[in-house]
């Protein structure tokens with residue numbers, strides 16, 4: 299079983315590349331962003347709580363994210379491998395994920411980070427705002443806050459897995475296929 303974290307700033311291509319990885323390797327895809335959008339779309343109590351954070355470009359509190367993630371993993375523990383997209387985004391989330399995987403007799407094999415500069419992120423998310431109308435993409439100040447939150451709270455997760463020689467950075471610029479090939483190269487030999 300291979301378990302992968304797909305990492306990177308907002309709009310770096312995590313969700314886009316996760317779909318391609320699922321097609322090729324049959325991973326079970328868990329996107330905490332997609333899960334929250336589902337909850338918000340259905341106006342559930344969790345969705346209502348998450349909405350104020352997401353709309354402002356802030357992280358949803360760890361306790362809410364971790365509980366939601368745990369349930370999804372445990373419900374699907376027999377799969378070939380998980381691809382975690384947008385999780386973990388903080389050190390407490392990384393700790394919780396490691397403990398959860400340990401309790402299932404598994405571990406994270408690799409973290410692949412997509413490297414994309416701030417201006418490209420802003421351009422991509424402005425384009426996506428026109429197509430998908432996501433509340434957290436439309437306002438440039440909100441996008442800038444998401445980038446700042448990523449730098450402050452989320453980049454330490456890259457170093458956390460570097461300590462175990464599990465982190466790798468790939469260039470996230472270029473065509474979808476070019477980025478995909480770079481990620482696949484990192485997965486060789488796992």
Ligand code: B4P
Nearest residue numbers: 308309310311312313314330331352356357358384422426
């Ligand atoms: P996410 O859903 O994870 O949002 P994201 O980072 O914008 O998605 P992603 O990075 O996958 O988008 P993609 O590049 O595929 O999270 C949304 C919010 O939920 C967070 O801000 C937070 O509030 C909350 N949340 C989620 N998880 C959380 C957690 N663990 N803890 C706390 N809060 C959490 O797509 C971007 C665009 O770029 C697309 O339009 C795509 O077409 C385009 N694109 C992709 N690759 C490209 C390429 N190579 N070239 C050109 N364009 C490309």
